[in-house]
Amino acid sequence: MATLFETELREQPAVLARLLREGRSAAEAIAERLRGRKLSFAVLAARGSSDNAARYAQYLLGIQNGLVAALATPSAFTHYGARPSLEGALVLGISQSGQSPDIVEVLREGRRQGAFTLALTNETDSPLASAAEAVFPLLAGQEHAVAATKTYTAQTLAVAMLSAALKGGEQPWSELADVPDLAASAIDRSAAPARTAERLREHSRLVVVGRGYNLSTAFEITLKVKETTGVMADGYSSADFLHGPKAILERNLPVLAVAPGPRVFDDLDSLVRLTREKGAPLVVISDRRELLEQADIAMPLPAMPEWLSPIVAVIPGQLFALGLSLARGMQPDAPPGLSKVTHTR
Amino acid sequence: MATLFETELREQPAVLARLLREGRSAAEAIAERLRGRKLSFAVLAARGSSDNAARYAQYLLGIQNGLVAALATPSAFTHYGARPSLEGALVLGISQSGQSPDIVEVLREGRRQGAFTLALTNETDSPLASAAEAVFPLLAGQEHAVAATKTYTAQTLAVAMLSAALKGGEQPWSELADVPDLAASAIDRSAAPARTAERLREHSRLVVVGRGYNLSTAFEITLKVKETTGVMADGYSSADFLHGPKAILERNLPVLAVAPGPRVFDDLDSLVRLTREKGAPLVVISDRRELLEQADIAMPLPAMPEWLSPIVAVIPGQLFALGLSLARGMQPDAPPGLSKVTHTR
DSSP, X not given: OOOHHHHHHHTHHHHHHHXXXXXXXXXXXXXXXXXXXXXXXXXXXXXXXXXXXXXXXXXXXXXXXXXXXXXXXXXXXXXXXXXOOOTTEEEEEEESSSXXXXXXXHHHHHXXXXXXXXXXXXXXXXXXXXXXXXXXXXXXXXXXXXXXXXHHHHHHHHHHHHHHHHHOSSHHHHHHTTHHHHXXXXXXXXXXXXXXXXXXXXXXXXXXXXXXXXXXXXXXXXXXXXXXXXXXXXXXXXXXHHTTGGGGOOTTOXXXXXXXXXXXXXXXXXXXXXXXXXXXXXXXXXXXXXXXXXXXXXXXXXOOOGGGHHHHHHHHHHHHHHHHHHHTTOOTTSOTTOOSSOOXX | OOOHHHXXXXXXXXXXXXXXXXXXXXXXXXXXXXXXXXXXXXXEEOOTHHHHHHHHHHHHHHHHHOOOEEEOOHHHHHTTOOOXXXXXXXXXXXESSSOOXXXXXXXXXXXXXXXXXEEEESOTTSHHHHHSSEEEEOOOOOOOSSSOSHHXXXXXXXXXXXXXXXXXXXXXXXXXXXXXXXXXXXXHHHHHHHHGGGGGXXXXXXXXXXXXXXXXXXXXXXXXXXXXXXXXXXXXXXXXHHTTGGGGOOTTOOEEEEEOSSOOOHHHHXXXXXXXXXXXXXXXXXXXXXXXXXXXXXXXXXXXXXXXHHHHHHHHHHHHHHHHHHHTTOOTTSOTTOOSSOOOO
């Protein structure tokens, strides 16, 4: 019988299609209200998987919408009573459950200061939704597995829809329309290679690297692997990796590279080469043949516009985590010590 | 013969004293110019150790100076040509060498847009210094070891001096005056326990946790351990750790907790308890006796104001990295594959 984790993973194309179909008018209404304000910057508050979606939003808002976005430091608000000026800010809270008190507090402070506060959540009657001036619902249906899959891709799609609505025009929407099929294709192509993750069963460590938009993807795959396999995965920008952490590379340390094309990052390619030189196992998620050919486990992606690739490129990573989890005799639905909703202050 | 790494580590009290003595007027002149502008937010551009100093600046500016600070995403500028609006921003570049092209590019863009650009660097004739409107020199003397020690603590002190100058008044300066002695005391107290790091010699993994101001410290210790020992260290906010990564805890995974008092973070304390329950080795850097008593390797800190604790609390972590490096037969001065200056785009 399929695990909840796999069932929800496979629901993703349908969840993404529903959000696209039913969420566009909400995204455009929110964008309309945002255009009425003079935004100076954005503050993004989130934890766990949602924080990885926030990382994607940080790149998207900066590159597509000209807006500097800061990942919030919630403890500065809750533990230190910081009240930084949020004048002219978009304060965006991202949370599947909408429950975490520290994220709610950042939005409350934003609202007190008159900033535009927006909740991106699967639970429209949650404390986060109540705290915000506007809510963008994920419409992902209940998520039962502790490790998020469909709510993560729904969050990243929601962020892309908001960015598209802010930018205006039909072009981004016509690209967005392909996302559900691209997600289905990623599942089809990667399901079989993911089952060969058992080759890495004996390794207790994994380095995951991405770059640019897909730094978010590297971090989210890292988290999925940690949650479901007990392996200590460590995610990096390949640029940061070269500034020090590179020193840990050795034969017994597998590397997973997230490299959707067509953009080539030299530091990521050189890290792939270095992994091969060390003789360490290499996993590649990419649509670039020259990278896939070097991999022990090659997870091919369909070609797609780069700005949307994080929504799709995470899926082979979820499948890889599932394959490795089962190969290591773990229960992917019930990670040791975790529960679905985590309350942090 | 002492390694360069240890020599420079032990220079820190003197380096900090010099920067305090000779840098105050520069910090106050910069603060005066900043007060003349209406700042909306800050953007901090850095990589490697300097990025950990930027993380400290993010908390400090938010809590002490009411300024939201975003850690920049340099690749958005260099690879994607993003030109986000930097109107009203303080754009701060932090780099020991001032060489990394991507960091320089963020400052150039800030200057093009008329933002106030500031370089915090040890090299006043570097490209970063040339790109910035103002320069705050670290005065740390040349650093020879690849893994930064004295330039990291000088960067954190410089950030604290800028925050103090922006805040105004004598109180922060009278607290800052104690930092060099506190650093010397941290070296004295931790040198012996750090030598017992050999107990962890056989472990290839280490989790490092901190919270609030000292998230920066946890990240910097993580980097030091990676650079000098080959151990895969992974740094977290203890709040983020509970949102998923907690699943990897087990008997064979040592945990290092950075917890300068007096503020108590429940999630950090509960993580310490959990480590003990799992029977995993525990290293503690703290001035709280109840935490130190639970540790296998206890590294006691002197008491100090929390806002300054990151400058001092990193030092036992540097000593721990040194002890572990030597115990594992590594060369702390010459990490495999690294060089002192890394050029990333």
